[in-house]
Amino acid sequence: MHCVRKVTEDLWWVGADDRRTALFENIHPIPDGVSYNSYLLLDEKTVLFDCVDWSAAPRLVENVEHLLNGRGLDYIVLHHLEPDHGAGLWAVLQKWPDAAVISSLAAQRFMDQFGFAPVQAERVVAKEGESISFGKHSLTFYAAPMVHWPDVMVSCLEPGGVLFTADAFGTFGALNGKLFNDESDFEHTRLSEARRYYTNIVGKYGPQVQALLAKVKGLDVKLLCPLHGPVWRSNADWFLGKYDLWSRYQPEEKGALVVYGSMYGGTELSAEALCAALTERGVETALYDVSSTHVSKLIAESFRYSHIVLASVTYNMDFYPPMRDYLEDMKALGLKGRTFALMENGTWAPAAGKLMGEFITGELGGTVLEPKVTIRSTLKADQAGELAALADTVAASVKG
Ligand SMILES: Cc1cc2nc3c(=O)[nH]c(=O)nc-3n(C[C@H](O)[C@H](O)[C@H](O)COP(=O)(O)O)c2cc1C
Ligand SMILES: [Fe+2]
Ligand SMILES: [Fe+2]
Numbered sequence: 001m002h003c004v005r006k007v008t009e010d011l012w013w014v015g016a017d018d019r020r021t022a023l024f025e026n027i028h029p030i031p032d033g034v035s036y037n038s039y040l041l042l043d044e045k046t047v048l049f050d051c052v053d054w055s056a057a058p059r060l061v062e063n064v065e066h067l068l069n070g071r072g073l074d075y076i077v078l079h080h081l082e083p084d085h086g087a088g089l090w091a092v093l094q095k096w097p098d099a100a101v102i103s104s105l106a107a108q109r110f111m112d113q114f115g116f117a118p119v120q121a122e123r124v125v126a127k128e129g130e131s132i133s134f135g136k137h138s139l140t141f142y143a144a145p146m147v148h149w150p151d152v153m154v155s156c157l158e159p160g161g162v163l164f165t166a167d168a169f170g171t172f173g174a175l176n177g178k179l180f181n182d183e184s185d186f187e188h189t190r191l192s193e194a195r196r197y198y199t200n201i202v203g204k205y206g207p208q209v210q211a212l213l214a215k216v217k218g219l220d221v222k223l224l225c226p227l228h229g230p231v232w233r234s235n236a237d238w239f240l241g242k243y244d245l246w247s248r249y250q251p252e253e254k255g256a257l258v259v260y261g262s263m264y265g266g267t268e269l270s271a272e273a274l275c276a277a278l279t280e281r282g283v284e285t286a287l288y289d290v291s292s293t294h295v296s297k298l299i300a301e302s303f304r305y306s307h308i309v310l311a312s313v314t315y316n317m318d319f320y321p322p323m324r325d326y327l328e329d330m331k332a333l334g335l336k337g338r339t340f341a342l343m344e345n346g347t348w349a350p351a352a353g354k355l356m357g358e359f360i361t362g363e364l365g366g367t368v369l370e371p372k373v374t375i376r377s378t379l380k381a382d383q384a385g386e387l388a389a390l391a392d393t394v395a396a397s398v399k400g
């Protein structure tokens with residue numbers, strides 16, 4: 001049975017939800033699933049925009065077959081050749097071998113490297129600013145290199161102002177039948193997963209996303225059609241605003257993310273006490289255990305907040321290994337401009353604070369507020385003043 005949704009008079013969503021894959025890219029948990037979006041234009045020519053993951057290819061083929069209703073498929077436009085959108089090409093070309101494949105030159109190369117298209121498939125290279133007519137509609141291509149991979153392009157379909165945005169403006173989470181952004185309460189049900197998607201998948205490529213946003217500004221866009229998650233037909237400026245902040249590494253909220261690493265609970269309780277003190281001072285906080293929170297969530301929250309408090313045990317004269325994984329990930333994704341505060345624990349020679357501070361200033365280009373709090377196994381009642389002073393310092397910086 002097909003499952004399609006109408007996007008405009010001539011354009012249909014023909015993709016598929018995936019609720020079975022546990023880890024996106026075999027790294028990031030997707031407890032709410034993910035969608036692989038494809039779209040089909042029925043004009044004088046018939047055009048499929050992007051394919052889906054291999055696992056969803058039978059559903060794509062069934063959806064397209066249903067809507068074509070006996071017509072042939074003239075073109076397949078591939079905006080991005082990563083296998084979550086390119087692998088389904090093989091199945092589509094088995095069914096419609098005469099379809100011409102339109103993509104960037106880099107995507108053609110990747111197509112061959114992955115083996116997604118038989119050599120005899122007809123290919124058209126899409127170039128920056130070039131247009132192709134499909135009848136009533138024409139499509140113009142814009143390169144968006146490294147808005148996830150080097151092959152990425154976006155395209156704008158007119159009339160209608162439909163922008164196919166590849167991995168940009170995507171969201172983790174299956175659609176569950178709700179194709180459009182305003183068919184669910186996006187801010188409260190999807191934003192945190194959209195943030196986790198952006199920051200971990202595309203987060204490293206802020207300057208490239210800025211370049212794409214500049215191109216989008218010059219177009220009269222009415223619909224954003226990404227490869228994952230809802231189609232934006234209203235309030236898109238709000239979401240573009242989030243992308244603008246994320247890609248400039250600017251926080252969305254003034255507040256303190258508190259991440260602790262603790263084996264026996266002493267550091268944990270200290271971090272909790274700091275959160276209580278910050279809350280009393282009117283500071284928005286979020287508290288996470290570095291050991292039990294997936295690093296993709298920590299990264300998303302790090303993009304979100306202006307301040308980050310790290311509380312770590314000393315572990316074999318280093319800071320806690322899961323804390324290092326988190327900070328290394330932050331470095332790899334290029335997150336900049338955060339202000340940090342530190343709490344360290346050590347039973348015989350506390351060193352975590354100094355070492356985290358060196359990592360932050362040396363590797364992350366971050367700022368560290370002083371002084372840090374040192375805990376010897378457990379925070380003592382006579383350290384209440386130190387804790388209050390740290391809370392005052394963080395609160396003043398957050399509000400400043
Ligand atoms: C495997 C291991 C290695 C540790 N290495 C050090 C260390 O090098 N220096 C130190 O002062 N404390 C060290 N500690 C003690 C912890 O840093 C910390 O003081 C203790 O775990 C209490 O904090 P918690 O209740 O938050 O786990 C180590 C503890 C463990 C279990
Ligand atoms: Fe991708
Ligand atoms: Fe993707």
